[in-house]
Amino acid sequence: xxxxxxxxxxxxxxxxxxxxxxxxxxxxxxxxxxxxxxxxxxxxxxxxxxxxxxxxxxxxxxxxxxxxxxxxxxxxxxxxxxxxxxxxxxxxxxxxxxxxxxxxxxxxxxxxxxxxxxxxxxxxxxxxxxxxxxxxxxxxxxxxxxxxxxxxxxxxxxxxxxxxxxxxxxxxxxxxxxxxxxxxxxxxxxxxxxxxxxxxxxxxxxxxxxxxxxxxxxxxxxxxxxxxxxxxxxxxxxxxxxxxxxxxxxxxxxxxxxxxxxxxxxxxxxxxxxxxxxxxxxxxxxxxxxxxxxxxxxxxxxxxxxxxxxxxxxxxxxxxxxxxxxx
Amino acid sequence: xxxxxxxxxxxxxxxxxxxxxxxxxxxxxxxxxxxxxxxxxxxxxxxxxxxxxxxxxxxxxxxxxxxxxxxxxxxxxxxxxxxxxxxxxxxxxxxxxxxxxxxxxxxxxxxxxxxxxxxxxxxxxxxxxxxxxxxxxxxxxxxxxxxxxxxxxxxxxxxxxxxxxxxxxxxxxxxxxxxxxxxxxxxxxxxxxxxxxxxxxxxxxxx
Numbered sequence: 290x291x292x293x294x295x296x297x298x299x300x301x302x303x304x305x306x307x308x309x310x311x312x313x314x315x316x317x318x319x320x321x322x323x324x325x326x327x328x329x330x331x332x333x334x335x336x337x338x339x340x341x342x343x344x345x346x347x348x349x350x351x352x353x354x355x356x357x358x359x360x361x362x363x364x365x366x367x368x369x370x371x372x373x374x375x376x377x378x379x380x381x382x383x384x385x386x387x388x389x390x391x392x393x394x395x396x397x398x399x400x401x402x403x404x405x406x407x408x409x410x411x412x413x414x415x416x417x418x419x420x421x422x423x424x425x426x427x428x429x430x431x432x433x434x435x436x437x438x439x440x441x442x443x444x445x446x447x448x449x450x451x452x453x454x455x456x457x458x459x460x461x462x463x464x465x466x467x468x469x470x471x472x473x474x475x476x477x478x479x480x481x482x483x484x485x486x487x488x489x490x491x492x493x494x495x496x497x498x499x500x501x502x503x504x505x506x507x508x509x510x511x512x513x514x515x516x517x518x519x520x521x522x523x524x525x526x527x528x529x530x531x532x533x534x535x536x537x538x539x540x541x542x543x544x545x546x547x548x549x550x551x552x553x554x555x556x557x558x559x560x561x562x563x564x565x566x567x568x569x570x571x572x573x574x575x576x577x578x579x580x581x582x583x584x585x586x587x588x589x590x591x592x593x594x595x596x597x598x599x600x601x602x603x604x605x606x607x608x609x610x611x612x613x614x615x616x
Numbered sequence: 617x618x619x620x621x622x623x624x625x626x627x628x629x630x631x632x633x634x635x636x637x638x639x640x641x642x643x644x645x646x647x648x649x650x651x652x653x654x655x656x657x658x659x660x661x662x663x664x665x666x667x668x669x670x671x672x673x674x675x676x677x678x679x680x681x682x683x684x685x686x687x688x689x690x691x692x693x694x695x696x697x698x699x700x701x702x703x704x705x706x707x708x709x710x711x712x713x714x715x716x717x718x719x720x721x722x723x724x725x726x727x728x729x730x731x732x733x734x735x736x737x738x739x740x741x742x743x744x745x746x747x748x749x750x751x752x753x754x755x756x757x758x759x760x761x762x763x764x765x766x767x768x769x770x771x772x773x774x775x776x777x778x779x780x781x782x783x784x785x786x787x788x789x790x791x792x793x794x795x796x797x798x799x800x801x802x803x804x805x806x807x808x809x810x811x812x813x814x815x816x817x818x819x820x821x822x823x
Binding site for chain 1: 622626629630633634637648650652653654658661710713722725726727728779780782783784786
């Protein structure tokens with residue numbers, strides 16, 4: 290198609306060359322800015338910055354033993370604490386988000402009152418514990434290592450009480466051999482439960498002797514404050530010698546049972562996650578090295594310790610067991 | 617789009633923005649508790665994004681008839697290589713601490729790393745032969761055949777990501793779906809007889 294040119298253009302109608310160039314530069318600048326802003330927006334949308342941690346209420350604690358006993362029993366490790374900002378902004382809590390940095394934002398405003406934990410099953414005295422009753426158990430500080438199956442670790446000053454103290458109250462019967470735990474199921478409060486990323490509700494389990502071990506606690510706080518929602522408020526399990534996912538968050542139900550209960554991650558990938566899931570540098574995982582770990586806040590790797598460094602306290606629980614089979 | 621030179625500058629700068637923001641966030645300590653994981657994930661995702669963008673050029677060109685789009689293909693591909701290189705270096709430096717001896721064992725135990733590395737090394741010959749000189753030296757046909765390696769790199773990259781994630785496979789599956797569409801389009805075009813291909817444009821030639 291031929292273009293028709295007008296040959297009757299007056300000189301005064303022709304845009305000045307300088308103006309023409311300026312306009313062109315202006316358009317270029319505008320295009321650059323607009324596209325740059327769009328790219329920035331897109332990147333920020335896909336890679337959001339972490340949210341500010343909320344400040345919680347203080348919790349009163351008691352000290353049960355002298356300092357050197359605390360170290361010997363594994364109640365306190367003498368390692369640098371992971372900063373509160375990191376503990377409260379880097380969370381695996383799929384009920385809110387599968388992105389560890391987004392959990393804090395998604396969990397903001399999570400309502401934890403009223404809250405009750407129903408303890409039952411093979412027990413003589415089943416009971417529903419209100420949160421305030423649970424907070425009446427003597428709260429202790431426990432400084433534990435936390436080793437995630439993904440290859441990172443933290444040192445966290447928890448506040449809580451031994452799980453055994455709760456179990457003693459309900460008196461497990463002689464048939465009870467395992468303890469099963471369940472997280473709250475409420476898609477209105479835990480929005481990611483609307484997706485099918487895991488089989489909800491999240492469930493976990495321990496053998497009864499593991500659950501009765503003094504290192505196994507129910508945590509209600511960290512850094513002297515009430516647990517932030519993203520860390521499993523208002524009450525969660527902490528079993529420091531097992532991979533982090535065993536330490537189930539926002540617990541509403543505890544059941545004593547005779548047979549090994551199903552657990553969420555081993556149902557998801559039986560070849561990758563076992564029922565025991567003890568921290569074990571000798572059992573390899575196809576996704577993450579279990580021989581070494583990254584301590585959050587450090588830039589060199591460190592070797593992962595058997596039972597996460599709690600071998601002296603817990604190895605006897607597994608005497609005679611092949612931990613490569615029962616991983 | 618006659619102003620190709622400017623358009624190239626525009627795209628060049630936009631492709632660098634993610635890196636600039638990543639560096640800025642790292643400098644301002646806005647990359648969360650595990651900067652290593654964050655940087656690794658971000659550079660990895662960017663690699664796949666740019667791979668997919670470079671693979672989008674040809675179908676988009678065919679469909680819209682905007683042939684000038686091909687002028688940006690090389691740059692997008694080289695950015696995929698660039699971000700892939702940063703991704704690999706993050707792993708070598710921060711994950712392995714330049715302990716090169718520990719890499720073979722790590723790769724052998726974790727198939728997803730092996731696939732990722734293989735995909736990166738497949739990009740090397742493609743990146744090296746991306747210059748106009750190389751097209752001439754190899755000849756268009758051979759050059760084209762060599763650059764079909766990109767399809768394999770795309771599959772490898774998505775597979776690498778998919779194997780890594782624990783259970784939330786939404787993002788890798790999205791990438792996989794996009795890749796499937798892009799490669800599927802090529803397959804369909806290949807097996808569509810040329811006569812039929814010309815049927816569609818005739819819609820416009822009927823006056």
